Amino acid sequence: MMKKTRGSGLGGFAASVLPSLIAIIVGLLFGFIILLISNPAQAVQGLKVILLGGFNDGLFGVGQTLYYATPLILTGLSVGFAFKTGLFNIGASGQLITGAFAAIWTAVNCDWLPGPLHWIVPILAAILVGGLWGAVPGLFKSLLGVNEVIACIMMNYIGMYGVNYLIKISNIYDKLKNQTVSVPSSAALPNGGLEHLFYKMRGNFVRFSSINIGFYIAVIAAVVIYVLLTKTTFGYELKACGYNRDASRFAGINEKRSVLMSMVIAGMLSGAAGAVMYLAKSDGLHIDVIEVLATQGFNGIPVALLGLSNPIGIVFSGIFIAHLNQGGYYLQKLNYMPEIIDIIIGAIIYFAAFSLIVRNVIAALARRREAKAVQGKGNER
Amino acid sequence: MDYVIEMLHIVKDFPGIRANDDITLQLRRGEIHALLGENGAGKSTLMSILFGLYQPDGGSIRKDGKEVRINDPNDANALGIGMVHQHFKLVHNFTVLENIILGAETVKNGRLIMGEARKKVMALSEKYHLKVDPDAKIEDITVGMQQRVEILKMLYRDNEILIFDEPTAVLTPQEIDELMKIMKGLTAEGKSILFITHKLNEIKAVADRCSVLRKGRYIGTVDVADTTKEEMSEMMVGRKVNFAVDKAPAQPGEVAFSVKDLTMRGPHGKNVVNDVSFDVRRGEIVCIAGIDGNGQSELVYALTGLMKQDRGTIMMKGHDISHATIRARNDHGLGHIPEDRHRYGLVLDYSLAENMVLKSYHKPGFQKHGFRNFTRMNEVTDQLIERFDIRSGQGGRTVARSMSGGNQQKAIVAREIFTDPDVLIAVQPTRGLDVGAIEYIHKQLVDARDAGKAVLLVSLELDEVMNLSDRILVMFEGEIVADVRPGDVTVQELGLYMAGSKRGKA
Numbered sequence: 001m002m003k004k005t006r007g008s009g010l011g012g013f014a015a016s017v018l019p020s021l022i023a024i025i026v027g028l029l030f031g032f033i034i035l036l037i038s039n040p041a042q043a044v045q046g047l048k049v050i051l052l053g054g055f056n057d058g059l060f061g062v063g064q065t066l067y068y069a070t071p072l073i074l075t076g077l078s079v080g081f082a083f084k085t086g087l088f089n090i091g092a093s094g095q096l097i098t099g100a101f102a103a104i105w106t107a108v109n110c111d112w113l114p115g116p117l118h119w120i121v122p123i124l125a126a127i128l129v130g131g132l133w134g135a136v137p138g139l140f141k142s143l144l145g146v147n148e149v150i151a152c153i154m155m156n157y158i159g160m161y162g163v164n165y166l167i168k169i170s171n172i173y174d175k176l177k178n179q180t181v182s183v184p185s186s187a188a189l190p191n192g193g194l195e196h197l198f199y200k201m202r203g204n205f206v207r208f209s210s211i212n213i214g215f216y217i218a219v220i221a222a223v224v225i226y227v228l229l230t231k232t233t234f235g236y237e238l239k240a241c242g243y244n245r246d247a248s249r250f251a252g253i254n255e256k257r258s259v260l261m262s263m264v265i266a267g268m269l270s271g272a273a274g275a276v277m278y279l280a281k282s283d284g285l286h287i288d289v290i291e292v293l294a295t296q297g298f299n300g301i302p303v304a305l306l307g308l309s310n311p312i313g314i315v316f317s318g319i320f321i322a323h324l325n326q327g328g329y330y331l332q333k334l335n336y337m338p339e340i341i342d343i344i345i346g347a348i349i350y351f352a353a354f355s356l357i358v359r360n361v362i363a364a365l366a367r368r369r370e371a372k373a374v375q376g377k378g379n380e381r
Numbered sequence: 382m383d384y385v386i387e388m389l390h391i392v393k394d395f396p397g398i399r400a401n402d403d404i405t406l407q408l409r410r411g412e413i414h415a416l417l418g419e420n421g422a423g424k425s426t427l428m429s430i431l432f433g434l435y436q437p438d439g440g441s442i443r444k445d446g447k448e449v450r451i452n453d454p455n456d457a458n459a460l461g462i463g464m465v466h467q468h469f470k471l472v473h474n475f476t477v478l479e480n481i482i483l484g485a486e487t488v489k490n491g492r493l494i495m496g497e498a499r500k501k502v503m504a505l506s507e508k509y510h511l512k513v514d515p516d517a518k519i520e521d522i523t524v525g526m527q528q529r530v531e532i533l534k535m536l537y538r539d540n541e542i543l544i545f546d547e548p549t550a551v552l553t554p555q556e557i558d559e560l561m562k563i564m565k566g567l568t569a570e571g572k573s574i575l576f577i578t579h580k581l582n583e584i585k586a587v588a589d590r591c592s593v594l595r596k597g598r599y600i601g602t603v604d605v606a607d608t609t610k611e612e613m614s615e616m617m618v619g620r621k622v623n624f625a626v627d628k629a630p631a632q633p634g635e636v637a638f639s640v641k642d643l644t645m646r647g648p649h650g651k652n653v654v655n656d657v658s659f660d661v662r663r664g665e666i667v668c669i670a671g672i673d674g675n676g677q678s679e680l681v682y683a684l685t686g687l688m689k690q691d692r693g694t695i696m697m698k699g700h701d702i703s704h705a706t707i708r709a710r711n712d713h714g715l716g717h718i719p720e721d722r723h724r725y726g727l728v729l730d731y732s733l734a735e736n737m738v739l740k741s742y743h744k745p746g747f748q749k750h751g752f753r754n755f756t757r758m759n760e761v762t763d764q765l766i767e768r769f770d771i772r773s774g775q776g777g778r779t780v781a782r783s784m785s786g787g788n789q790q791k792a793i794v795a796r797e798i799f800t801d802p803d804v805l806i807a808v809q810p811t812r813g814l815d816v817g818a819i820e821y822i823h824k825q826l827v828d829a830r831d832a833g834k835a836v837l838l839v840s841l842e843l844d845e846v847m848n849l850s851d852r853i854l855v856m857f858e859g860e861i862v863a864d865v866r867p868g869d870v871t872v873q874e875l876g877l878y879m880a881g882s883k884r885g886k887a
Contacts, residue, residue: 232752236742244728250725252740254706
């Protein structure tokens with residue numbers, strides 16, 4: 001009985017994508033009901049706008065979708081990677097904002113850096129600081145057994161207040177606007193040729209999309225994480241620790257180091273998300289000195305859930321959520337309140353969380369069938 | 382004949398498999414009736430039907446000669462059928478009394494009346510010699526006592542047909558004797574017992590009649606007194622089973638594993654392992670016998686590196702590994718079949734193949750520059766599946782969680798033997814397995830011995846100790862109280878050592 005022991009084939013792929021698709025369809029139906037309630041006359045048109053997303057504005061809109069998807073993919077990877085290794089990284093928000101601060105500070109203060117280094121070094125600084133921010137809960141968990149969720153939430157607040165404080169005492173503070181100053185244009189991420197694909201014409205005037213090489217960075221990060229998790233011994237150890245720490249220890253894996261490394265890598269991904277957000281354009285986003293946690297960090301959670309924590313799946317789910325956001329943006333043309341759009345997106349994300357439950361139900365059914373099959377085999381003895 | 386319950390020609394189909402095929406089981410009033418069969422023979426399905434959890438697809442159930450329908454466990458309870466599950470269903474932070482009345486409380490004006498219940502429980506406890514303290518919390522009492530609480534639960538509900546689902550799997554030998562006495566006492570008072578097991582000794586000791594199932598079919602019912610163990614096991618497995626382990630006399634070589642003055646302090650300041658010293662030579666199986674909880678687990682944890690010892694040295698093949706990491710010990714040639722296969726033995730959410738390389742994934746051949754070699758992993762897995770007859774739905778791709786307990790255990794044994802250790806520590810390697818699998822694993826251990834490995838076996842089963850070992854060390858309260866050869870000692874003597882009432886030279 002020499003059976004092939006390869007990875008799951010196409011059937012397994014369909015089975016793993018199915019629950020996410022179900023969640024999306026149910027979420028969209030729910031959104032449609034809300035559209036019907038708030039403005040029945042334009043509900044069908046509204047649903048079409050949501051589904052079209054960025055396509056409402058041609059390739060320019062698609063470029064915007066990918067631009068907004070970039071930080072979502074990175075924070076999604078951060079959360080999803082931690083999920084795969086048995087940890088819940090709810091600290092992406094703190095890792096993102098401290099990373100963003102590091103990026104802006106480096107970009108403003110190291111303007112002597114030549115050429116591309118002026119944006120590469122700030123990104124590396126963000127990755128480093130984000131990784132450190134992830135390392136703290138990792139250390140607490142591995143050495144003292146403190147639940148990473150609690151430590152991560154604390155680090156979110158420390159990160160937010162710490163960054164607010166550091167902005168105010170450093171030279172990157174714009175007192176008038178109560179936010180960070182704009183980064184030098186040489187530190188903004190280049191478009192990397194993408195502007196020639198994603199633009200629109202306004203008469204004779206070309207308008208380029210905001211998409212930049214940050215999107216490349218996110219996709220490369222996804223591929224690297226995918227390879228790390230599925231092809232390397234390091235990923236094998238991390239996942240083993242996530243599933244069963246005792247058995248990992250039994251097998252000789254240094255499980256304390258594995259937990260720490262998982263959180264560091266997750267933090268690095270969120271730090272990178274902070275960098276690509278705030279370095280996108282010199283006059284783009286600025287960190288506002290307000291007492292609110294960076295929501296982009298939390299948006300990584302539904303992205304990871306919808307992508308079933310699979311790195312490649314997360315690229316698609318990040319793009320999908322950005323797509324809906326774009327659709328919501330254009331929905332305003334139909335006189336829908338912006339809040340309605342948030343509710344609809346919230347509903348889809350909410351149902352995405354159910355996709356995990358749906359998957360578990362499907363898996364349980366499959367297991368039961370499998371167990372029966374094994375029993376059947378045992379009985380042929 | 383006075384049958385209290387009859388299950389006639391029961392058929393139960395599951396998708397793709399007939400779990401029960403024309404099974405007939407007739408329970409006489411006041412008898413202990415054993416239900417014998419290998420894992421997956423259909424015992425659990427049959428009992429679930431009797432307990433109302435499944436509906437049969439064919440056949441009928443009669444109570445006192447009248448046909449009945451059992452739609453759910455409440456119907457079963459109303460008919461006086463009670464069950465002690467293998468895994469107890471008790472609320473851990475409730476007292477014994479609270480657990481017993483749970484679901485059958487006496488209530489007056491919304492207030493719980495405990496007085497009468499207490500009286501009834503005390504009377505029952507007295508009558509059947511169950512010796513439980515009604516005010517003790519479940520989490521504070523021993524497993525054996527928890528089981529007696531489960532029995533009391535059935536008695537409190539006036540059940541007269543009592544099903545025991547593998548009740549001895551979790552008990553020490555003394556507790557097993559105690560349970561046997563209780564079971565006999567129950568039948569003397571007119572209760573009828575269905576006793577599910579695959580341990581032939583226990584059937585011989587306590588049962589009146591025995592029905593045997595194999596592969597979902599009914600093989601027959603025999604009078605236990607007129608049937609030998611060998612005959613019963615042949616009915617169960619379908620072929621002759623060799624009980625006496627087939628092995629040549631040991632030819633011990635050099636000392637491969639040596640423990641000196643090993644001491645471990647327990648949580649309450651007492652030494653759970655106290656000054657333990659012993660050697661294991663190549664080519665011999667040394668068995669550590671003892672009642673569960675006398676320091677065997679802690680000793681093994683220290684030897685394998687899962688816990689730190691407080692004092693003492695461990696030498697392996699001439700090297701001091703007392704403070705070595707687990708990885709260093711493994712790579713130095715230490716194999717370990719752990720006591721708890723779900724906690725330590727397997728990553729249940731990994732596939733079988735990934736579990737097979739759990740201890741060797743980092744070795745050359747299985748990885749190159751940190752990238753794993755899946756081809757090699759699959760080759761090795763396929764070999765081991767074939768060699769060790771590991772049954773799984775989809776070969777190496779099967780998720781370990783979905784495999785049966787016996788096949789999970791076979792997988793662990795296969796992995797540990799595959800890594801070719803010089804010293805193999807096997808802790809209760811056959812717990813919960815059926816005779817066929819036990820026979821197989823015993824043979825593997827003997828083969829390892831004959832290949833010049835040093836084997837350290839920790840077992841709670843006296844039969845296994847007597848049959849398999851070349852030397853027996855008895856542990857009592859953290860100390861080694863006897864170092865004997867199986868030929869020089871009787872089971873009774875061994876029992877005395879284990880109970881601490883006899884001490885030899887250690």
